[in-house]
Amino acid sequence: MKFNRMNVIITVLSVGSIFAALGYTASKLPPAPNQKAPAAEAPAKPLEKSAPVTLLPQVGVVAVNGQEYQAEVIGFGEAKPRFELTLSAEVSGKVIELNRQFESGQVIKKGTVLGQINDTSYQQAVTQAQSDVAQAELDLLEEQREGEQAKAEWLRSGLSGEPASPLVLRTPQLAQAKAALDNAKLALKKAQQDLAYTQITAPFDALIISRNIQPGSYVQTGTELGTLYSVAEVEINVPLSEMQWKNLPAFDNAQLAKTPWNVTLQSTDGQYQWQGYIERVEQHLTETSRQRSLIVVVDDPLAQQTDLYPGTFVKTNIQGKSLTNLWQLPSSAISQQGDIWFVDDNGLLAKSAANIAFEKGGFVYVTPMTDKQDMPAKMQIVKRPLSNFKVGTKVLAKEEV
Known part of the structure; x- marks a missing residue:
């Protein structure tokens, strides 16, 4: 007997549907009296309440109060000879002899004969x-x-x-x-x-910088023979701002002539050091910088442990007078805009312009904010202010050493 394939498929689907309907009906019937209902799942335990998390931004601060510090004035300048001479011929004639020491780099004594004119x-x-x-x-x-x-x-x-x-x-x-x-x-x-x-002689102890004549040269009166730098001492012209002058005693040239004021000089890379003194102060402002300068002198610059050559750019450290009621702050406490950020008694950020008196050893010394009448004895200064700080922001101050 032959079966039609389509009839077989329909029959199988019909039987499956019947069994599915029976299973659904059985699931909806109440359980038998002697049959226990399946245990219900235990209700989930409520989540334990965690401690509240602080959402305030934390900033590092240093506590400061006004104290007395000795000012230090930092300046920069170039070491120059006291005398810089273009040696010229006093008479005319033919150069018949030159001293072997009349060469650049040689140091000669006063009166040394450098050459001879016929x-x-x-x-x-x-x-x-x-x-x-x-x-x-x-x-x-x-x-x-x-x-x-x-x-x-x-x-x-x-x-x-x-x-x-x-x-x-x-x-x-x-x-x-x-x-x-x-x-x-x-x-x-x-x-x-x-x-x-006719004898070309050195007018002072000198360093030969250049020689412009040769044996056989004919010179006229006034012909440039060479360039000499004095070696007895060098001078450093150090321009200072008005604020820096306020940190120094009132120098008087007559007083400095009797009691020079000692100065420490350093090379710009900090490897070498020399001792000098303030010889005099200038009584005028330069046209370019509109600043007044003091003159630092170093004696025998080419006889030092490390020679101080003319033309060397140096840093000068000048001890100033003692100043009272200053804050000592790390250099990082001054923002890029030149402000000081602090945390007030209410934990809010505030700022004020930094009135820097001087800088020394990685610290800045500033005058306290005089416009704050209710300023506490100790101030909480932000150690590293950020560019996104806003005045009035509530913060958590953490004091750092």
């Missing part, structure tokens, strides 16, 4: 001047004798009174002879001086 014509000029002096002395003696003879003849003439003309007693002639002798002596002095100038 002096033949200058020696001749000295001889001629000496001859002129001798002739002038002779002329003066002759004129004095003739004057004495003229006076004797006037007395023998028996005339009373003074001669009608001074020429009778040869008074003008005698004056002319004296003047001629004085002129001859000055000419001799000039000739001797010119002869001395």
Whole structure:
């Protein structure tokens, strides 16, 4: 007997539907009297209540109060020689000899002969001047004798009174002879001086910076021969702001001449150190910076443990006077806008412009905010203010060392 495939499929689906309906009906019937209902699931335990979490932002603060500190003034400047000379020829002539020390980098003593200019014509000029002096002395003696003879003849003439003309007693002639002798002596002095100038000498203890002539060079009066720096001392011109001047004693140049004020100098990288002193203060403002400067001097700069060369840029540390009622704050406490942020008694952020007196050793020393009448004895200053701080924000202050 053949079955139709479609009939078989329909029959299977029908039987499945019947069994499904029976199962659903059985699930809805109440349980039998001797049959226990399935135990109901135990109700979930309520969640334990956790401690409240603090949502206030926390900021690190330092507690400060006004104290006395010794100010330190920091300045910068360039070491320069006291004397910077462009050595020039005093006379004209051919350079016939040069000292081996007349080279850049050499240190020479005052009076050292650096070169020689041909002096033949200058020696001749000295001889001629000496001859002129001798002739002038002779002329003066002759004129004095003739004057004495003229006076004797006037007395023998028996005339009373003074001669009608001074020429009778040869008074003008005698004056002319004296003047001629004085002129001859000055000419001799000039000739001797010119002869001395044929030797090129150092006017002070000096460092040779450059030499502009060679053996055989012909120089004129005023020709630049080289450049010399004095080595006895160097000067550092240190411009200071008005606030920095207030942190220093009232310097007086007369007082500094008797008691110099010591200064510590450092190289810009901090590796080398020198000791100097304030020699004088300037009494004018520069046109460029509109600041007043003090002059620091270091003696024997090329004889130090570490040589202080002219042209070195240095940092100067000057001990100032003691200042009272200042806050000592870490440098990080000053915001990029130059403000100080603090936490008030209500835990709110506030700020005020920083009035910095000076900086020293990684700290800034500021004047307290005088406009806060109810300011507590100790202030909670934010150690590291953030750029997104807003005035009035409630915060949790945590004091840090």
